Amino acid sequence: MFGVASDLVILLIAIIASLPTAVPLAFTGVTGRASSISNSPPKLFVFDLDNTLWTPELYQLPPDPPPNSVRLFSDVSSIISMIMSKYPDAKIGIASRTKSGDLARKLLPTFTEFQGTKKIRTLFDYVEIRTGDKTVHFKNLANESDILLSDMVFFDDALSGRYGNCVPVAKMGVTVGYCPKGMNMEIFENLMTRWFMGERGVVIHPPHEENMIRGSVLRYFKDKNYGFIDIPKVGEVFFHSSKLIGLDRSFQSGAAVDVELGLDSKSGKQCCTSVKLADEQPPTPQVKIKMPCFSMNMPFAALVANGVKCVESRNNTMFEQYEGKTVLLHVGKRNYPDGGEHVWILKERLLDVEEARTLKVGRKGKIVAICEIGKTVLVEDEKGRSTEGMERAVVARGNAMGKYLTQIKRVEYLNKAQWASGRYGVYEQEINLDNIPEGWHADIVK
Numbered sequence: 001m002f003g004v005a006s007d008l009v010i011l012l013i014a015i016i017a018s019l020p021t022a023v024p025l026a027f028t029g030v031t032g033r034a035s036s037i038s039n040s041p042p043k044l045f046v047f048d049l050d051n052t053l054w055t056p057e058l059y060q061l062p063p064d065p066p067p068n069s070v071r072l073f074s075d076v077s078s079i080i081s082m083i084m085s086k087y088p089d090a091k092i093g094i095a096s097r098t099k100s101g102d103l104a105r106k107l108l109p110t111f112t113e114f115q116g117t118k119k120i121r122t123l124f125d126y127v128e129i130r131t132g133d134k135t136v137h138f139k140n141l142a143n144e145s146d147i148l149l150s151d152m153v154f155f156d157d158a159l160s161g162r163y164g165n166c167v168p169v170a171k172m173g174v175t176v177g178y179c180p181k182g183m184n185m186e187i188f189e190n191l192m193t194r195w196f197m198g199e200r201g202v203v204i205h206p207p208h209e210e211n212m213i214r215g216s217v218l219r220y221f222k223d224k225n226y227g228f229i230d231i232p233k234v235g236e237v238f239f240h241s242s243k244l245i246g247l248d249r250s251f252q253s254g255a256a257v258d259v260e261l262g263l264d265s266k267s268g269k270q271c272c273t274s275v276k277l278a279d280e281q282p283p284t285p286q287v288k289i290k291m292p293c294f295s296m297n298m299p300f301a302a303l304v305a306n307g308v309k310c311v312e313s314r315n316n317t318m319f320e321q322y323e324g325k326t327v328l329l330h331v332g333k334r335n336y337p338d339g340g341e342h343v344w345i346l347k348e349r350l351l352d353v354e355e356a357r358t359l360k361v362g363r364k365g366k367i368v369a370i371c372e373i374g375k376t377v378l379v380e381d382e383k384g385r386s387t388e389g390m391e392r393a394v395v396a397r398g399n400a401m402g403k404y405l406t407q408i409k410r411v412e413y414l415n416k417a418q419w420a421s422g423r424y425g426v427y428e429q430e431i432n433l434d435n436i437p438e439g440w441h442a443d444i445v446k
Helices: 004-018 076-086 101-110 134-145 166-171 185-196 300-305 341-348 353-357 388-394
Strands: 044-047 091-097 126-130 152-156 175-178 213-221 226-231 235-240 256-263 270-277 288-298 311-314 326-335 366-378 404-419 427-432
Touching: 044 134, 076 185, 091 134, 101 126, 126 134, 134 152, 134 166, 152 166, 152 185, 166 175, 175 185, 226 256, 235 256, 288 300, 300 326, 300 366, 300 404, 311 388, 326 427, 341 388, 404 427
Parallel strands: 044 091, 044 152, 091 126, 152 175, 235 270, 288 326
Antiparallel strands: 213 226, 213 256, 226 235, 256 270, 288 427, 311 404, 326 366, 366 404
C-alpha cells in the first residue's frame, strides 16, 4: 500500500500549510465579500483600448507603426477629466484583450500631455493588457485593487459572442457601458445616470439603441454584403453589411439581432439602418463530456466546495486511482448527522462559525464544483487520525473518520451548477464542457 508514517507526515504538512485562516464565502465576486448597492459612485472606472479609447484597432496597424498611429476619441480627455474632478476617490483602469500587448504598452505613454501636466498613461491606476477572456482581466483587477466587482464600471465596444466582452463581464456583477463606435460623453453620462438609479451588473446600451427591435437573421449573403432579417409583425427587411455594429460579418442565419429601421435613401423602402448581435442568443448545442464524480451530503459538501475541508475520509480506496486527476463534486439531497461536531472543530480553528453555517453551494442534487485529488493514505490507528491537524483538515473527529484519508488539493465552483443524480463511490457523470472553469483540465472518462 504506502509507507504510512512518511506519507502521513507529508500529507499533514501539505494540509496544514493549506488550511485557510478564514472561511471563504460562496462566490460573490473575486474578493469574496458580499456586495451592496448604494448611491455612492463607482470605485473603479475601467476602459477597453481598441475602438473604445482609441482608434484604429491595433491589429489593423502595420508592423512597427509610428507613435502617432492611433488617436484617442474626441471625448476621452473630457471623460477622464470628469472622473478625476467629480469622483476624486475613484480609481481608473484599463482592461484590454489583445495579441498586441507590447505595442499597446508602447503606445500608451506616447500621447501628448494631458491637462497640460500629465500624460494619459500616468492616470491609470491599474492596467490589464493580455490575451484571453476578459473575465480573467476583472478577476485580476479585483484581486489587485481589493474593489468589489459590483463597485466597478466598464466601457467596451465588443458586446457578446465568441469575442464579446460586455455580456460576460456584466454577468460577473460589473456594470458595463457598451460603446460600439468608441467612447463618447453621451455613453458615459447615460451609464452614470443609470448607475445612480441603482442598475448593477447589466449592459447599458447607448441611448439611441434603446428603441431597437429584436429580430433574427433570415438569410445573409456574405459575398454580396447584404441579407434579410425577419422581424415580428414587420416581416422580411433588407440590411447591408455596412450597417453591422460590432460584428465580424461571420454570423449565421438564425442569429438574434437588434435593429433600427429606416428608409433607404435611394429606393425609399424600409431597411435596417443598424444591426447588432442581441445579448441573448438562441441556445446552441452543448458539448458534453464524461468525468468522474463523487457525491457528498451537506454540510460537508459546502465545506469542500468552499475550500474549508481539504481532506476527505472514507473506508475504501475509491479515490486512490484518481490521484492527480480532476473529479466533479455532487451535492447529495440529505444532511449528514454529525451532531454539530463540525461546528466545534471550526471554532477550534478560530473560524467564523456563523459565516460557516451560511456556506452554500446551490440547491441539493446538483454538481457544483471540480476538485483536484491528491494522495490517499491508509491510517488504521485511530490515534493517528485524531491529531489536531488532521481533525481540522477533515472537519471530523478521529473516531468518526474513515481509515483512508485523501487530500483535496484544490477546488473551484463550476461556471454553472448542473442537475444530476448522485451515486455511491466515484461514478461516470456527463457534464457540459462549458461548465468547466477556465484553467482546469477535465479528466474525461473514455
